[in-house]
Amino acid sequence: MNSLVKSIIVLGGVSLQSVNAFTSISRSNVADISTTSLNVYGTPRKVQIIPSVLPADFGKLGADCKRLEEAGCDRVQFDVMDGNFVPNVTFGPETIRWCRKYTNMPFETQLMVSEKCTDAMLEEFVEVSKGPNGEPGVVIVHVEACTHLHRALGRIRAAGGSPSVALNPHTPAEMIENVLDLVDHVLVMTVNPGFGGQAYIPTMTEKIKKIRKWIVDRDLDVDIEVDGGIKATQETIGECAAAGANCFIAGSGLFAYDDLSEGVKELTDMALEAQGVAVGAK
Incomplete structure (x- = not known):
């Protein structure tokens, strides 16, 4: 899809234009940088x-979201788990809605849930993921949980969200190749989902490279996210950034810092260095 008209999607004969600035999904997301x-x-x-x-x-999730905003994070990810798609249970849409009262930071919701849950509640998750003024929030569905993936992504866009797709470590990159023109983000899981604190799976680096090449060669306006085991090390965030990822989901790797802003800076600097970009050019 031509990048200049990517934010206009025609669904059932109706043109729907999303507001891209809030979630950084437009061409302005190309780094304004001096390079080495x-x-x-x-x-x-x-x-x-x-x-x-x-x-x-x-017990104080809203307050922690406010802390993350003050630390300089770009947005916060809510990991929705239903105990079926992954072996854990977290929360539903109401928890995300409550957190909006505490912060103006953009939200991102990853649906690690069964297909039945996705079908029944997708629009509700799109709604609670929106910004304070209705800006589109990122909503991520898993390719493994969507028999009708094109339809699910179209529903997210139609409901005013930023459609995005995730794939688990064992899932070949080719499973999402034919929807790259429909998404704003591709999330590569670098651990098996369901629990925090796991170690990065090194073989995911080649998957990131493959997806990045498809995106660049087709002139698509798509970010690559990575989630799992990301720390301020060359072996994790460094490898992912050099491979082409630019959005980094950090859970325990960030909360390990007493000063969250220090963690944000160290993660950012390591990623920029791996990209070959001058540190401080975020």
């Missing part, structure tokens, strides 16, 4: 640090 020697394939995209709320204190 670029490592990443194509023009580097803006580094974004996106904490997962899994390690947060669920």
Whole structure:
């Protein structure tokens, strides 16, 4: 799809235009940078640090979201788990709605749920993921849980969200190749989903490279996110950034810092260095 008209999607004969600025899904997301020697394939995209709320204190989740906003995070990810798609249970849409009262930060919701749950509640999750003024929030569905993936992504866009797709470590990249023109983000799971604090799976680096090449070669306006085991190390965030990822989900890797802003800075600097971009150019 032509990048200049990517934000206009025609569904059932109706043109729907999403507001891209809030979720950084437009061409402005290409990094405004001075470079040294670029490592990443194509023009580097803006580094974004996106904490997962899994390690947060669920008894004061709203307050922790406010802390993350004050630390300089780009948005926050809510990991919705139903005990079926993954072996854990977290929360539903009402919890996300309550957190909006505490912060103006953009939201991102990853639906690690069964297909039945996705079908029944997709529009509700789109609604609670929106910004304080109705800006589109990122809503991520898993390819493994969507028999009709094109339809699910279209429903997210039609409801005013930013459609995005995730794939588990064992899932080939080719499973999402034919929907790249319908999404704003591709999330590569770098651990098996369901629990925080797991170790990065090194073989995911090649998957990131493959998806990045497809995106660049087709001139698509799509971010690559990575989720799982991300820390301020060359072996995790460094490898992912050099491979082409630019959005980094950090849970325990960020909450391990007493000063969250220090964690955001260290993660960002390591990613920029791996991209071959001057540190401080976020």
